[in-house]
Amino acid sequence: MLLTEFMLPSRPSVGITFRQPNIRDAMRFNNIPQQEEERQTTAYLNSLQEPPGQSDSRRWTAQDRRTALWWIYTGSHDSPVETFTYHCRHCDKDHYYDCDMNELAGEIAVLECEPVIDDVSIPADGTPYQWRIVPLDGWAMEQLEMRRCNLPEEDEPEYEEALIDLRMWEFAYQCEIFHDVSGSREEQADRRFDVICSMAIDTEFMVLAARIQSMQKELAHGLPCNIDKGITLLHLPPHQCPNPEINKEATDGFSTRLWVPFRSVYFIPQMGLERLSQLSLQPGFVWGYTSGRC
Structure with a gap:
């Protein structure tokens, strides 16, 4: 069975037709390791398209991908x-x-412009550069996931430096140097990373960082999410405090909007032996965490 056509929030003129996931999909994508979630998300979204692979979801924005899931x-x-x-x-x-989760439909934002900020002039080490500022896409999320999974343990002395390095890569994946089109995406990203690391902190890098932050607000689309170092949080719709004493004076002031982890595996069907054995006792889907942040 085909689902209603999905329009990419970043490019609403592009429609994607998905079929419903089946048992074969649940078996194929069962027990996805945390370090492979983004790569498997790409495979999942591509395989459910009709015809398969019609639009490579690796090129979709991270918000497109999460909204599609x-x-x-x-x-x-x-x-x-x-x-x-x-x-x-x-x-x-x-x-x-x-x-x-259907209530999130009212929270989806759709862009009315191209998902890019063009012609941004910011020098690096005194040398002029023209930049394009862009949202993270599926390829960038895969790269960040790989780098995040290679971080040292938090109690190791190299951890803080590696975390700063990861944040710098997050900046590098949200911009492009205009006219730098030679080589692979990895090679282009390596060059950008080196250019960014050569920037003066206050007069150059902070300008780029502010422009990227501004882009994230200007080009907000899809579900309300926040992405930090490749980790996504989803903003749930507001709800009232259920405490009867509070509800006596219920107003918007007593509402809560939770930020909760958005992991792809929460939306990709799983069908292992454990799930099969629990079907009669646990018919609903259970999210893999126990708390939210308000």
């Missing part, structure tokens, strides 16, 4: 209600929140 998930579930737990700042108690 949500689109397939809600379109193939009769009741996509997920439960989250969190500590409420209004009444200082722990709550369960049953969120109908």
Whole structure:
């Protein structure tokens, strides 16, 4: 069965037709390792297209990809209600929140312009450069995932330096040097990284960082998400504190919007032996975490 046509939030003129995931898909994408989630997301989104691989999701923005996962998930579930737990700042108690994931449809933003900021002039080590500022795409997310998984342990002395290095790569993947089109994407990214590292901190690099931050706001699209070092948080719709005492004076001031982890595996069907054995006892989908941040 085909789902309703999905329009890329970054390019709403581009429509993608997905089929519903089946048992074969659930078996193929079962038990995805955390260090391969982005790469397997690309394979999953490409394989569900009709015809397969019509549009390479590696070239979609990270927000396009996450919105597409949500689109397939809600379109193939009769009741996509997920439960989250969190500590409420209004009444200082722990709550369960049953969120109908369909409600996120009203939170999706669509761009009315190309997903790029062109002709940005920022020098590096005094040398003039023209930049294009762009959102992270699937390829960039795969690269960040690989680098994040190679980080040293937090208690190792190299960890802090490696984390700074990862953040610098995140900047490098959100910009392009105009006219630098030779070689592979990896080679171009390597050159950008070296150029960025040569920048003066206050007069050059901070200007680039501010322009990238501005781009993220100007070109916000898809589901409301925040991406930091390749890790995505999803902003859920607001809901009222369920405490009866609070609800006596219920106003918007007592509402909460949770930031919760957005991992691809929460939206990709899993069908292992454990899942099969639990189907009669656990018919719903269970998210792999127990708390949210409000």
